[in-house]
Every structure is written in C-alpha cells, then in structure tokens.
Amino acid sequence: MRVTCTVNGTPRTADDVWEGESLLYVLRERLGLPGSKNACEQGECGSCTVYLDGTAVCACLVAAGQATGRDVRTVEGLAPEGELDPVQRAFLQTGAVQCGFCTPGLIVSVHDLLARVPHPSDPEIREALAGNLCRCTGYEKIMDAVRLAASEAGTR
Amino acid sequence: MDFLTPPTWADALAIRAERPDAVPIAGGTDVMVELNFHRRRPGVLLDLTRIGDLTTWAMDGELLRIGAGVSYTRIIEELGDRLPGLAMASRTVGSPQIRNRGTVGGNLGSASPAGDAHPPLLAAGAQVELASVRGTRLVPIDEFFTGPKRSVLAPDELIAAVWVRPADGPEQFSKIGTRNAMVIAVSSFALALHPGRREVGTGIGSAAPTPRRAAEAELYAAGQLPWDTLAGLEPDVARRFGELVAAAASPIDDVRGTAAYRRHALAVLAQRTLTWAWRDLCG
Numbered sequence: 001m002r003v004t005c006t007v008n009g010t011p012r013t014a015d016d017v018w019e020g021e022s023l024l025y026v027l028r029e030r031l032g033l034p035g036s037k038n039a040c041e042q043g044e045c046g047s048c049t050v051y052l053d054g055t056a057v058c059a060c061l062v063a064a065g066q067a068t069g070r071d072v073r074t075v076e077g078l079a080p081e082g083e084l085d086p087v088q089r090a091f092l093q094t095g096a097v098q099c100g101f102c103t104p105g106l107i108v109s110v111h112d113l114l115a116r117v118p119h120p121s122d123p124e125i126r127e128a129l130a131g132n133l134c135r136c137t138g139y140e141k142i143m144d145a146v147r148l149a150a151s152e153a154g155t156r
Numbered sequence: 157m158d159f160l161t162p163p164t165w166a167d168a169l170a171i172r173a174e175r176p177d178a179v180p181i182a183g184g185t186d187v188m189v190e191l192n193f194h195r196r197r198p199g200v201l202l203d204l205t206r207i208g209d210l211t212t213w214a215m216d217g218e219l220l221r222i223g224a225g226v227s228y229t230r231i232i233e234e235l236g237d238r239l240p241g242l243a244m245a246s247r248t249v250g251s252p253q254i255r256n257r258g259t260v261g262g263n264l265g266s267a268s269p270a271g272d273a274h275p276p277l278l279a280a281g282a283q284v285e286l287a288s289v290r291g292t293r294l295v296p297i298d299e300f301f302t303g304p305k306r307s308v309l310a311p312d313e314l315i316a317a318v319w320v321r322p323a324d325g326p327e328q329f330s331k332i333g334t335r336n337a338m339v340i341a342v343s344s345f346a347l348a349l350h351p352g353r354r355e356v357g358t359g360i361g362s363a364a365p366t367p368r369r370a371a372e373a374e375l376y377a378a379g380q381l382p383w384d385t386l387a388g389l390e391p392d393v394a395r396r397f398g399e400l401v402a403a404a405a406s407p408i409d410d411v412r413g414t415a416a417y418r419r420h421a422l423a424v425l426a427q428r429t430l431t432w433a434w435r436d437l438c439g
Binding site (some may be wrong): 001018019020022041043046049054055056057058060061062063064066068101109112127128130131132137 | 157158159161181183184185187188189191193197201203205251252253254256257281335336337338378
C-alpha cells in the first residue's frame, strides 16, 4: 500500500508498504531517515521515539497506515540542516553520548519534556526518560545534558 | 493483509461483522509487538484511530462515559480528579511514549490478567460498552474477563467505551514490579471507598487467570471500618483485609514471580492501600 505523510515539514510518500509494517520501518528503510533507531521493536527502549502529530511516541508501535496524513517529526527534523537543537548541543557539551545508539530517541524525549516542562526537577527528568534505555552512560551525563538544555532553553 | 481505516464507528462495526479475521488496532502497544515479532498475521488490521467518537469522554447522567480510544496520558491529565484510582494506575503504565498511545479500550481488548487499568475499573464497578451491527450491550467489568487474554467480546464486537461513576470517596492503587516504570505488574491492587453507601470496592491484578474482585474482603472491610466515628484504622482490620484479598487470588509461578510471593505481596498492597485510603477519608 501507499503511505503519504508529512515528515519533518515535507510531504513524503512511500510505496509498496506492507500493511503490517511499522512507521519506524517506513522512516528508516523507505524514506532514508535512519536517525530513529530500531532495537527492541516492542516499545521498551525508546530508541525510535518520534513526534506523531506533536506527541512523542515509539515509531515501532505505530502501524505505517496509521501515519497516513499525519505529521511526523524525527530527530533529523529538530533543527534546520547544518544546525543543532539546544538539546543536541547539550548532549555534546556534557558528553552524554557514548555508543550513541540510544541518543536520537533520548534527544526527542528530552525535546518533548522541555517543550512541556521548561524547568523540570530531577524526578521529572527521570520520569520523562523512563522509557529510554541507555546501556553505556549510567544516565548521569544524560541528566547533566537535560539540566544544561533546560538552562539554555531558558536564556535563549 | 488488508489495512482498513474506517472513518466512522458504523463503518468499523460493518467491517468487524464482515471480516472475522480483522484485528482492531488503536495505540498499537500490544498489536504492533505481535506483528513486529511475527506472532500474528491477521487478515485485516482495523485501524480505529480515525474515529473521533472513540477519543472523547463525557458525563452522561451520573456516569462518565470514556471512549475506548482515550489514551492513558489523557486519563491522567483530564480525569485524574474524577477517577483518581484509574489515573494512579495509568501513571504506572509503561513510559510517557506508551501512555501517549495506549488506551483503556486496548487494555480491555487484550484482557491480560496484568492489565493496569483493570483493578481500578473493578474497584469502581465499571461497565464495558460493547457494540456490533447487532446492537450495543453493557457488561459489568467483573463479568467481562473469562480467562487469560480472553473476554466475553464476541467476534463481531468492538469495545466502544467504559462507563464508570466518578469517585465518591478515596481511591488507591498499588503495583509491585522490578522497576517504577516500564514494568508488567507482578501483582497489583486497587481499592475504592464509598463512604456514602458504606461499601468498599476492590480489584486484584496479575494474581489470577483474570483480573478479579475480592468480594469477601470487600464485605469484611465494609462491615469493620468505623464509618460513624472515622476513628483510626485498627491494625487487625487492615491485616485481616490483606489476608482476605490474598485468599481471593489464585496466582501462578511465572517468569515475573512465584505464586507465594504474589500472594504475600497482595496482602501487603491491600493493607497499605486500605491504610492510605482510610487516612484520605479521615483527613
């Protein structure tokens, strides 16, 4: 089947989509957007977190057809080409990236958190990131990144 | 496989009647896992996310009618004051991403013994609205579940909504698991106090083939709680209540925990929630 949706502000069409396919597969394998990562395929790890009509979701749990006509925003679309979103900058500055696999999902989740709660407490940060697994960092540098991004977002 | 996107509820019911091989999908948090892991190949995926009616809730007389497609996030944000027990349970579901997509209707449809919404709906005496081209029926939630992942839902029916009376007293929910997030309950328990009619509602999760009430414990607490004086809860009453709740369960050993642990945990959860709720009531 054909799936047409807006991805990062641009109308995109994917053809020959299998009816049981996930939005994640469409993004990565059909639309050339490999930023969202494919790991658990069951909503446990958060590596595929994207915005669907402005709501943070696991792309692996969205059926491709459910995205038809919807607005999808991936990690690739958080900042204009060649620029970084403050959240991405904060992850770099604090060294919140090791192997990097979980990073795109975490970036989108943090982006979503700060849009809803500009100055989150530590428990709020932990709660918001409970669905994003990182097996390298131990999360402390990620916490630092969120605090930095929150302070930068407050002053920009 | 067909992917069908009915624009209206009537269209969805017509497809469901014509295609018994259709699998309804809303938030996808259960169905997509089965598809991703090649556990299921339905003839039809019946996408319910375009049906606006399903994602609304409203008061109808004295009852709340919550559309089957209302997400956990919205229950927490929009109904937390009226259904505190269901909101507490909703907060323990998965992660923000899962709560943004998962729905109470989907939880009922999956009918897992561990479904987090079930215990508070049992404690609150909710009813499930089932619809088909044949008509609509209301099923009391303690008659809805028939076995692990099985319910009275007929092959041509869809879950339309949940009907529940807003809380008329304190409600509590507690859940045991290995983490505070992203966890399937090892066991869970919900409690509702109805001081106006001096009744107690209960719901046991993940400790029997289906979610179920603890009827004897409900009667015991209703008879023993000092409704007139609102005196402090006697430790013996809380302990006996816990024992009766544990006795109402029929847990199994599985990967998440042993039957003995589940029973013990339930007794503790029951005592704690009764203590909290009674304290809430007495101020």
